[in-house]
Amino acid sequence: MDLSHFTDRVLLVDDQRIIGEAVRRMLASIAGLEYLAIDDPQKALETARAFQPTVILQDLVMPGVDGLDLVRAYRADHSTAEVPIVVLSSKEEAATKAEAFARGANDYIVKLPDPVELVARVVHHSRGYKAQLERNAAYEALQSSEAHLSAEIRKASEYVRSLLDAPMQGEIAADWRFIPSASLGGDVFGYHWIDADHLAMYVLDVSGHGVGPALMGVSALNLIRSNASDVAQALDPSRVLSALNAAFPMERHHGMYFTVWYGVYSKSARELTWAGGGHPPALLLRAGHAQRLESTSYMIGVTPDYSAPTERVQLQTGDRLYLYSDGVFEIHLPSGGMWDFDSFVAFMEQTAADARLEGMMSHTQKLQGNDSWDDDYSMVEIVL
Numbered sequence: 001m002d003l004s005h006f007t008d009r010v011l012l013v014d015d016q017r018i019i020g021e022a023v024r025r026m027l028a029s030i031a032g033l034e035y036l037a038i039d040d041p042q043k044a045l046e047t048a049r050a051f052q053p054t055v056i057l058q059d060l061v062m063p064g065v066d067g068l069d070l071v072r073a074y075r076a077d078h079s080t081a082e083v084p085i086v087v088l089s090s091k092e093e094a095a096t097k098a099e100a101f102a103r104g105a106n107d108y109i110v111k112l113p114d115p116v117e118l119v120a121r122v123v124h125h126s127r128g129y130k131a132q133l134e135r136n137a138a139y140e141a142l143q144s145s146e147a148h149l150s151a152e153i154r155k156a157s158e159y160v161r162s163l164l165d166a167p168m169q170g171e172i173a174a175d176w177r178f179i180p181s182a183s184l185g186g187d188v189f190g191y192h193w194i195d196a197d198h199l200a201m202y203v204l205d206v207s208g209h210g211v212g213p214a215l216m217g218v219s220a221l222n223l224i225r226s227n228a229s230d231v232a233q234a235l236d237p238s239r240v241l242s243a244l245n246a247a248f249p250m251e252r253h254h255g256m257y258f259t260v261w262y263g264v265y266s267k268s269a270r271e272l273t274w275a276g277g278g279h280p281p282a283l284l285l286r287a288g289h290a291q292r293l294e295s296t297s298y299m300i301g302v303t304p305d306y307s308a309p310t311e312r313v314q315l316q317t318g319d320r321l322y323l324y325s326d327g328v329f330e331i332h333l334p335s336g337g338m339w340d341f342d343s344f345v346a347f348m349e350q351t352a353a354d355a356r357l358e359g360m361m362s363h364t365q366k367l368q369g370n371d372s373w374d375d376d377y378s379m380v381e382i383v384l
Contacts, residue, residue, distance in 0.1 A: 008126045011053035012037040013044045013070065014088065015062040019111065023057065026115040027122060041065035049079045054126040056085045058105075060096070068103050075104035082132065084125035156211045157184055163218060165190045172199060172267075173383040177361050178376070185376035186213030186258060187325045188221040194234045197268050200224075201382055203323040204260035204300075205279065209375075216248070216256055220300075223247055224262070237262045237275035238310045241297065245277075245306040257301040261323055263293075265384060270315050272384075275308040280329075280341070283322040283348060284313065285356070290349050320353060321382045327375030328360065334369045357381045 008030055012023050020037030027033055036051050038044065041062045048056060056074065060067035067087065074080040086107040087100045097108045107121055157180040168174040174191050186206025194200050204220055206213035223244065233239045240262050250257050261282055263274035274282065276295025284291040297308035329344035344360075351359045360379060365371050 007032050007034060008055070008123070008130075009034045009051060009053040010036070010055050010057060010122060010126070011048055011051050012057040012059075013041055013047075013062075013067075014057070014059035015039045015041065016059075019059070019088075022112055023118070026112075026118050029115075029119060030123060041067075041070060044070050045073055045077060045080070048074065048083070049077070052079070053083055054129045055122050056080070056083055057088055057122075058085055059088045059111075060100075061090065068099060071100060071103045071105050082129070084129050086121060086125065152211060156214045160184075160188060160214055160218060163188070163221065165192065172265075174201075174380065175357060176378070176380040177357055178378050179361070179373055181209065181327065181373050181375050181377075183209040184211065184214050185209050185325070185327065186217040186256075187327065187376035187378040188217040189323060189378055189380050190221060190225070191380070191382065192225060194231060194264065197266055198235060199265045199267075199382075200234060200262070201265065201321070201323060201380070202260065202262040203279065203325060203378060203380060204258050205325045205327075205376070205378075206258040207256050207299075212254065213256060216253060217258065220244060220248060220258060220260075235264055236310065237264060237273055238308050241275050241277050241300065241308040242306050245300045246304075248301045249304065250301045253301065257299045259295070259299050261293075261295065263321075263323075265315070265321075265382075270384075271312055272315055272321070273310050273312045275310050277308055280324065280326055283324075283345065284315075285320045285322065285348060285353070286316060286318070288349050290345050292345075315384050317384075319384045320356070321384060322348065322356070322379060323382075324379040325376055327373055327377045328364065328379050330375065331364050331367050332374060333367060339364070339367055 010027060010033060012020055014020055017039050024035055027035055038047050042065065058067050058070055071085055074085055084106040085104065086109055087105045088109055088111040089096060090111060092110050100108055106125060161178060164178060189203035191199060191201040202224055204217060206217045227234055227243060241260060244260060259277055259279035261276040261279040263272055265272045274293055277297050278299035279295050281292040281294040284293055296311055329339060329341050331339040333339060347363060348356055357379060
């Protein structure tokens with residue numbers, strides 16, 4: 001039905017014109033009512049398609065056509081399948097009434113009833129049908145909006161993925177797994193050479209879900225990369241986090257903040273320096289044992305005054321470093337509860353080095369029972 005002229009419309013199908021006129025007079029008290037009576041039952045269905053009634057008053061006994069057959073025809077046609085049908089009968093018969101309802105009628109009236117009763121029943125059925133149409137229209141609009149939003153989120157996910165650094169081979173190798181959640185979180189990560197001796201590595205997670213957090217994550221990623229030209233700052237994790245905090249205050253970014261872990265590895269000194277802002281600890285795996293490289297401060301953007309001390313650790317050949325977001329270990333279990341961080345660390349320690357990256361993704365997928373994560377899944381593996 002065209003909702004632009006959403007009004008009461010009554011279609012009467014009765015071969016007696018005098019009944020048509022009597023019903024018209026009875027319904028005249030309904031303000032704004034559009035009324036149409038036809039006496040040729042052969043034209044009932046095509047007329048109903050064109051008129052789009054909110055109620056059909058259908059006579060049962062007519063020459064050449066059984067009114068009950070028309071009730072069934074209305075229900076079989078897409079345009080009238082849900083329109084309320086009130087059967088008009090010359091007498092009260094239980095068997096006929098039962099058959100009318102079985103074929104899809106909504107009501108049964110012995111004609112002609114008191115005008116007050118007819119008006120009440122017509123208004124009741126018409127209002128119910130219009131309310132149903134409004135709900136259907138609202139639901140369709142919501143579905144369309146959700147479909148559009150989903151398409152935008154898919155585009156944003158593809159854009160974020162396109163910005164991530166390619167896996168790296170050589171003296172130092174790097175690889176990653178990234179699965180955006182259905183609503184898209186704010187995860188981004190990366191690594192790049194600051195100079196011939198120093199490799200920067202980082203991961204951050206913006207609060208919330210949707211295109212907004214994703215774009216904020218991309219902006220922060222671009223700032224980290226652009227600051228690579230300032231070698232002195234890029235080499236100092238504390239300064240990098242302070243610069244991010246100054247650039248992304250919550251009050252200027254709709255209350256969004258983010259966590260971050262930023263590290264710099266020196267090949268010549270075999271030393272890793274890092275600072276973290278409220279982010280889960282990086283894991284340094286050596287001989288099946290995990291060392292947690294904890295954050296050294298709180299989230300980025302919360303307060304204007306910010307300090308994130310730099311920590312350092314000596315590395316050995318064959319060490320593997322893992323950066324990740326909380327979507328990797330905050331897994332909702334079908335049985336209730338959540339997989340905990342200690343279980344995540346234990347799995348990493350117990351899994352063969354070459355199988356950790358893919359194994360963790362497969363394991364968490366099995367834990368949650370599906371391949372759609374509640375939050376972005378991001379994990380970076382760097383083999384030093």
